[in-house]
Amino acid sequence: MGRERYRDRLATLRTDIVLFGELVVERYESAVAAAANGDLREADRIVRGDDEINRRYLELEGDCIDLIARNQPVAGDLRLITASFKILTDLERIGDLATNLAERTEYRSGVHPAVDIESLGLAAGEMVDAAVDAYEDDDPAACRSVAVDDDSLDSDCEATTERIIRELLAEQTAGDSDGRTVDTATRGLLTVRDIERVGDHAVNIAARTLYMLDTDDELLY
């Protein structure tokens, strides 16, 4: 492969990953909205769309390996390609988590009342967006701020979990527990868990980007 063509392919890889990131974030945000509104039709679209995300994931992974094998990249180029390879995995998992949210959507019903799904869910989505932007723009400061945002997402998730537990304890006092209470609480807990995981993946993306830019592994683990 000529040098120029190689540079083109590196640029294309980066653009493709960014587009893939945008696709995944779109799915995830729709899943949050579907779960919030009890929109089963939208939820179904998201579940069925997961195949497309998975296919694209393996294609892009193939592109990364092919670039390494054909061009023996070193230093910054190699870090870009390995970062892309790892970031893809995180994006694909975010797609899976969107599917989880969609599968848990119930007809015309939101999530547990203690779960502010739109605010929590969208906060995690914005983190993914910011991480992908940091990768696109080579922005180390933006990588670090994703990690900072994750601390507040984690504490919001923890606070939400506590609210669910507190409501259960209150329920106990009122003595009106039934199977529905348990189901709703469990569903709420799982939803919080999935959103928190989306935030973790955003941090992984930011960490990989930072490692790519500065060989700085401070966020990597």
Add this chain to the structure above:
Amino acid sequence: MPRNEYQADLVDLRQDVVAMSETVAERLEMGLTALETGDKELAGEVINGDDEINQLYLDLEKQCTDLIALQQPVAGDLRFIAASFKIITDLERIGDLATNLGEYAQTADNDIFPSVDIQKIGETTLAMLDSAMEAYAEEDRELCYTVNDRDDDLDEECEIASGTVVRELIEGEQLGDTEIEPFMEDVSRLLLTIRDLERVGDHAVNIAARALYMIDNNDELIY
């Protein structure tokens, strides 16, 4: 690099990845024991050992990219190296989850609901990790599917455990105001423990899925 040296490097890579998984499994076991016994020193060892796993991870990652770049492997060899490259990420994450267990063991009383059997769930995850790595090391496609099936059981065990926590909260004795705060902490930690173990299972499935893709170019478990 002469051909036989390249073959030797491939063999080394496989052994090194397996060795990393053994270290990670050992940490997970230690984390579980620390939870069971409340041994804070052991918990500290798991936490402090995470640096070593992280370093191992970056070293192995370099081994993989060097092999791809210098040898331009094709077909089966390439799939093997790419699989190894992915599997070490999952192993590193399992290491992080073991560290979480260490942290819970240091901060919480994990025996608030004896009906929730964390150790049993932990054993399931360890067995899954072991099988997934065997599938990779021995190229055993059947075992890949076994791990995937096992994960359904694990998810169910975890769901039952979370449901039990929720039920205990409703049905348990009422608490005085001073008891509520520490109890809340313990309940949150317990839910996190269940969540993290379920996540270990997910990583084991990722490893098995990658192993199957490596063996047969079969992506059916990858997603």
